[in-house]
Every structure is written in C-alpha cells, then in structure tokens.
Amino acid sequence: MTSTAPDLPVSDRLREQHGSALALGADCDLPDDLVIEIDPGAHLTIGDRVSIRRGSTIQVHRGATVAIGNDVAIGEHTFISAMAGIRLGDGAALSNMVDLHDHNHRERSSTHVTTGQLVPWASGFEAAPIIIEPGAILSNKVSVTGGVRIGANALVGANAVVSHSIAPDTIAAGVPAAARRHFDGAAVPFIDDRRTLTVGFFGTSIMEHLEAFNTQLVDQANLPEVGSKVTVEGWHQRGWVHRLALSLRAAWPYVTFNVKNHGEGGATSRDIAGIVDSDRTANSFDYDLVFLGCGINDVWRRFQGRMSEAVGIEEYAGHMAGMLAQLSGSSRRIVVVSETPFGPIEAPKTVAEMNAELVRYNEAAAKAAAEHGALFLDVWSPFTAAARQLASAPSAHEPASVWSDGVHLTELGDTVLLQQTERFLAEHRIVDRLLDYPRLERDRALQIYGPMLAGWRPEVA
Structure with a gap:
C-alpha cells in the first residue's frame, strides 16, 4: 500500500x-x-x-x-x-x-x-x-x-x-x-x-409442431384474395411451445428468453437421447430451464408394426434416466412432461390398449424424474377430461377436438397444454426463482x- x-x-x-x-x-x-x-x-x-x-x-x-x-x-x-x-x-x-x-x-x-x-x-x-x-x-x-x-x-x-x-x-x-x-x-x-434465461425443449412433434409459412398470409395489410394460391415458403415452429414462449415474454417483459426448441417429429426416446447427446456435445451454454417429454412414438411404432423402431419400456426408462443425468449437469431446473393420450386413430379397442401402454411409459417418466430431482408435469388427466367433455357437447355447439389426427394436437389441444404448463410454472414459482443468479463456489x-x-x-x- x-x-x-x-x-x-x-x-x-x-x-x-x-x-x-x-x-x-x-x-x-x-x-x-x-x-x-x-x-x-x-x-x-x-x-x-x-x-x-x-x-x-x-x-x-x-x-x-x-x-x-x-x-x-x-x-x-x-x-x-x-x-x-x-x-x-x-x-x-x-x-x-x-x-x-x-x-x-x-x-x-x-x-x-x-x-x-x-x-x-x-x-x-x-x-x-x-x-x-x-x-x-x-x-x-x-x-x-x-x-x-x-x-x-x-x-x-x-x-x-x-x-x-x-x-x-x-x-x-x-x-x-x-x-x-x-x-x-x-x-x-x-x-x-438484461437478465437472460435459456429454455430448452426436447421432445416429439407435439413440441416441434411445424406450421407451413408464407409471408403474405401473416401480413394483415396484404392478405391474399380468397381462392388464390400461395406457395409454402418454409416452416415455423408453433404449437404450445411457441405460445408458451410468447406468454413468458409477456409476463416477464424485462427478461430475455432464449428459447431453443429441439422437438423432432416422429422421434422416439432413442432418437431424442441422441439429440440430447449431440446438443450437450456441441454446445457450451447451460440451460436455466428444460422441458423433456417423449414416449408416444415409442408405443405407437409397435402398434404400427414397425418393430425395429419401437422402444420397449425398459429401454425407454434407460433413455429417460440417461437424458436426465446429462441434462442435470447443465440445467438449473428440468420439467418432465407426460405424453398426451392417443385419440381416435384406430379401432376403439386398439386405442384403449395403446393408451394403457402409454400410461406405463408416463409412470416410468415420473419415476425417472423423481430419481433425478426433476419436476413432473402430468397433463394426461386435464387433457383426457377436455377431450371427453368436448366430445359430449350437443351437435348445436361448435364442434371441436384436442387432436387433429389422434396424435398431433389442434390449437385447442395446444391451449390445454399451455394452460397446464403456465399453471405449473406459477405453482412452483419456477421462473421467479430462476431470475436469481445461482450462488457458486x-x-x-x-x-x-x-x-x-x-x-x-x-x-x-
């Protein structure tokens, strides 16, 4: 001195x-x-x-x-x-x-x-x-x-x-x-x-939710005339993940949400485990919040007869444990999201068998989440309740369904997932707690x- x-x-x-x-x-x-x-x-x-x-x-x-x-x-x-x-x-x-x-x-x-x-x-x-x-x-x-x-x-x-x-x-x-x-x-x-939170999504087409895009279709001052044709210029990710990202930005406008949607249509847990591994190998950034959900294609492939692509329950549980172990090392909070049930894509008896099997996969996901300190968001009950009540509406009411084809979701189905996720985030105060910087050695x-x-x-x- x-x-x-x-x-x-x-x-x-x-x-x-x-x-x-x-x-x-x-x-x-x-x-x-x-x-x-x-x-x-x-x-x-x-x-x-x-x-x-x-x-x-x-x-x-x-x-x-x-x-x-x-x-x-x-x-x-x-x-x-x-x-x-x-x-x-x-x-x-x-x-x-x-x-x-x-x-x-x-x-x-x-x-x-x-x-x-x-x-x-x-x-x-x-x-x-x-x-x-x-x-x-x-x-x-x-x-x-x-x-x-x-x-x-x-x-x-x-x-x-x-x-x-x-x-x-x-x-x-x-x-x-x-x-x-x-x-x-x-x-x-x-x-x-600005405070920035990085949010990752790993899952199937229910998370990916591609939508065909043409610039003119979203330009309110220059919409195409009725009966005219437009060309698909590309694909945008929409669905409940996109709407959740908008909801987060509206609720916390002073925070930047860096959203990375790794959802992939048709992916099984085997495929998503590879996506998680590639992401963690290639990227040095950490996630503040991760949503992980898969299993529907693991089950569906077996009922389609595509046995080489189907993933049994034990292999599925292993993939979930592996992904959670990988993501836990680079994520502050992980939410495992249950799969939504199958709708009317096959004979009623077959759909019931498929859903009974899918329940077992959701139970395995919930167990893996608990073992790795992740939260589990069960959307099955509210989703089936909405589907059942919509199906029982009188014919004079506007027809609606949560499924577009028995697997993929309509805007209504996306809204059910959005509302459940927003409620879950609020109940656990997840975003508010993530706004604090983690204390480190x-x-x-x-x-x-x-x-x-x-x-x-x-x-x-």
Whole structure:
C-alpha cells in the first residue's frame, strides 16, 4: 500500500493509493473516512457525480469487480463487499446502513471442511453477483444477498432483506422482501445486460409442431384474395411451445428468453437421447430451464408394426434416466412432461390398449424424474377430461377436438397444454426463482460471472 499525504483531496488520495485498480469519475462527493479495500486482481469503478456519505466501506475481494454508475447516491455507514461482482446502475440510491454482500460462508459440511479445521473460513465461500438497475432505491437498513437482481426504478422499503430478485417498477418490503405493488415506472437508460434465461425443449412433434409459412398470409395489410394460391415458403415452429414462449415474454417483459426448441417429429426416446447427446456435445451454454417429454412414438411404432423402431419400456426408462443425468449437469431446473393420450386413430379397442401402454411409459417418466430431482408435469388427466367433455357437447355447439389426427394436437389441444404448463410454472414459482443468479463456489463464481462485469473494468495488472 502506498503512503499518501493526509492533506490530499480524497479523490486524489484514493487514486494514488489504488492506482489502476480504481477508476474514479469526475465531480464525486466522497467523505474523508471512506474506506476502500481492493485486493490483487480486483477492480472498482466509480462513475461521475457519485455521492458517498460518511462511515461507508467498499471491499472488492480478489478477482472481483464493483461498478458504480453515474449519479449514484450512497448513504451513511453503507457496506458493500464483493467476491464475484456488484453493479449499481446510473441513478441508483442506497440509503443509510444498507448492506450489499454478494457472498456468504458455505456450510461447514464434511465435504467443505475436509481437515476439520475450526476456523470461520475453513468451509470456503459461495458467491453470485448483485445487480441493481438504474433508478432503483434501497431504503434504510436494507440487506441484499448474493445472486439478487433489483430492477430499474424498484423501491425497497426500510429493513427489508432482499434474498430474491425484484422486478422493475416494483415496491417491495419485508423479510424476505416481496412485491407489494407495481407502478408505471419512469424511463431509464437502455439496459445492455438484461437478465437472460435459456429454455430448452426436447421432445416429439407435439413440441416441434411445424406450421407451413408464407409471408403474405401473416401480413394483415396484404392478405391474399380468397381462392388464390400461395406457395409454402418454409416452416415455423408453433404449437404450445411457441405460445408458451410468447406468454413468458409477456409476463416477464424485462427478461430475455432464449428459447431453443429441439422437438423432432416422429422421434422416439432413442432418437431424442441422441439429440440430447449431440446438443450437450456441441454446445457450451447451460440451460436455466428444460422441458423433456417423449414416449408416444415409442408405443405407437409397435402398434404400427414397425418393430425395429419401437422402444420397449425398459429401454425407454434407460433413455429417460440417461437424458436426465446429462441434462442435470447443465440445467438449473428440468420439467418432465407426460405424453398426451392417443385419440381416435384406430379401432376403439386398439386405442384403449395403446393408451394403457402409454400410461406405463408416463409412470416410468415420473419415476425417472423423481430419481433425478426433476419436476413432473402430468397433463394426461386435464387433457383426457377436455377431450371427453368436448366430445359430449350437443351437435348445436361448435364442434371441436384436442387432436387433429389422434396424435398431433389442434390449437385447442395446444391451449390445454399451455394452460397446464403456465399453471405449473406459477405453482412452483419456477421462473421467479430462476431470475436469481445461482450462488457458486468462489473461484467458480469468478469464472462464470466475470464476463458479466468485464465491460466495467480495464485490464488489471
């Protein structure tokens, strides 16, 4: 540490003390007793016109980054400590005695403390970024834990403990902090690091759901005349997966959903296991959420007499276990979706036999999901109920079916799946929980989250 003259202005003293590890903007109002600790390989950026009041401390531990935007106000006796990264967006405000810790001790388990050493740091630390978006305000004595993102313009009430992410334009309070109401927020600068969730789908044509496409057919100002002909220009994926993607984007407009639909028409579990393997071999990204569903073609092929393509129940269970094991290593949450039943494609007796067999496959899927920590979404009962009740409607009512051909689904069938999936996601609060950044072992957190904050730090010697 370099010794500095006590009569230097605070900004000059800090620049001399920390050198290139500190980037300090213009016209900042900093107290004489501000404590800044920057470990080797760490970096602190403070923007222009930042105000920090007396008694505050900023710790940036080894390799971590703290980035404070322009026009940020930080109150008295505030404590900011980072092992992964903390960012305060432009115009954000922290009132007095706010505490931001992006890390915590890991549990003192035999896995983490192999030597039995009885010191507080023996178990190591886990960390995840704290992101406070532009215009957010944290009132007195608010504590924020690692992995939390607080949205633009959010207002967090005094004494709250923010352990889960808060949406933009939200008033939150309590322990743990929860949304009390939402409001029409003021405009904020473009947020160039929006929260992104990657969602994968692996399944059959029920997930793939191809639809013929022609540009003119969807141009309301230039629709083709009745009786005219148009050319199929390509295929789009539609169905319940497409509609769920739209629903997610509408419900969480401040989140980017990166949807990857790997559904394939006619695929058995044998085929889908190959798709999962190829995807995990070729792609380095992780999934936040995965939907996995198959089995209908495994059963159907046997009843079609295509025995070389049919997949028996034991092989099917093996494929499900293998796929779940692969996906578990690179996915935060997996939802196994049951297959929908067969409709009237054969003689009633044959359809009943097919569905009885398909039930066994769904039961095997539910068992595999439980063994691998995945959730199981059973759409069979609501789907059969909708099909039965629609079939019993009087002839004067508009005819409708959940199937287009006894296997593939109509828009109505897709809507049943959509509603069940939306209800399931809401019941388990899956998306809300995925908005938190996962807390990882300290060095792993630096590796994974470092690129998020790289734009706010120069190269550190």
